[in-house]
Amino acid sequence: MTGASMRVAVDPDKCQGHNRCYALAPELFDVDDYGTASAKGDGVVPPELVDKARRAAANCPEYAITVTESAEEGSHS
Numbered sequence: 787m788t789g790a791s792m793r794v795a796v797d798p799d800k801c802q803g804h805n806r807c808y809a810l811a812p813e814l815f816d817v818d819d820y821g822t823a824s825a826k827g828d829g830v831v832p833p834e835l836v837d838k839a840r841r842a843a844a845n846c847p848e849y850a851i852t853v854t855e856s857a858e859e860g861s862h863s
């Protein structure tokens with residue numbers, strides 16, 4: 787099955803609408819009418835978008851983007 791899985795999340799309290807995430811990875815982020823970004827869907831990053839997810843997180847000036855990598859699929863909350 788799949789190996790490592792990655793998710794992205796945006797902290798709406800930190801996001802100031804710089805929209806760099808959306809510019810870098812529109813496949814992974816949505817922006818609402820107020821310019822606040824959120825992860826698209828459930829935030830799961832397909833393997834081919836892992837680099838983009840990392841780049842988006844690194845380029846957010848507010849550090850609002852969290853990238854979570856887990857070794858296996860499944861929930862441990």
Ligand code: F3S
Nearest residue numbers: 801802805806807846
């Ligand atoms: Fe917000 Fe950062 Fe994106 S401030 S719009 S999460 S680049």
